Amino acid sequence: MGTAAAAYAIRPSPGSKNPFAVPDASTNPAQKRYEATMRAGIAAGTSGSTFAATANSASSGSGFLVLRVYVPAQASVPSGEVPLPALSIQRRGGSRNSLPTCPGPDRGKVPRARWSES
Numbered sequence: 001m002g003t004a005a006a007a008y009a010i011r012p013s014p015g016s017k018n019p020f021a022v023p024d025a026s027t028n029p030a031q032k033r034y035e036a037t038m039r040a041g042i043a044a045g046t047s048g049s050t051f052a053a054t055a056n057s058a059s060s061g062s063g064f065l066v067l068r069v070y071v072p073a074q075a076s077v078p079s080g081e082v083p084l085p086a087l088s089i090q091r092r093g094g095s096r097n098s099l100p101t102c103p104g105p106d107r108g109k110v111p112r113a114r115w116s117e118s
Contacts, residue, residue: 006020007020008020010034011034012032013034013035016031017031017032018032086098
């Protein structure tokens with residue numbers, strides 16, 4: 001069993017506001033950034049933006065990350081002017097590798113998610 005977080009519970013990056021948590025969040029995408037971290041070997045719910053990996057994924061080195069992105073209705077713009085998230089893996093020791101995303105006009109601008117091995 002893994003962990004999950006509702007959009008309103010993710011802590012925004014400095015200078016940003018979570019539009020799902022506060023009514024006065026800016027409409028500027030640059031002020032809607034967040035970073036979420038998944039770590040093996042931590043208790044679920046110990047940090048607002050850190051999630052526990054499952055015991056099976058931690059021991060096998062593989063697992064699943066499901067990210068659901070809410071896009072406003074904009075018939076004239078396929079992406080709804082909401083960029084796709086950028087994902088990367090941060091390995092023990094600090095090296096970070098970006099994960100490929102599906103092709104799209106706004107891919108990889110906001111937000112960012114990170115996997116860290118403890």
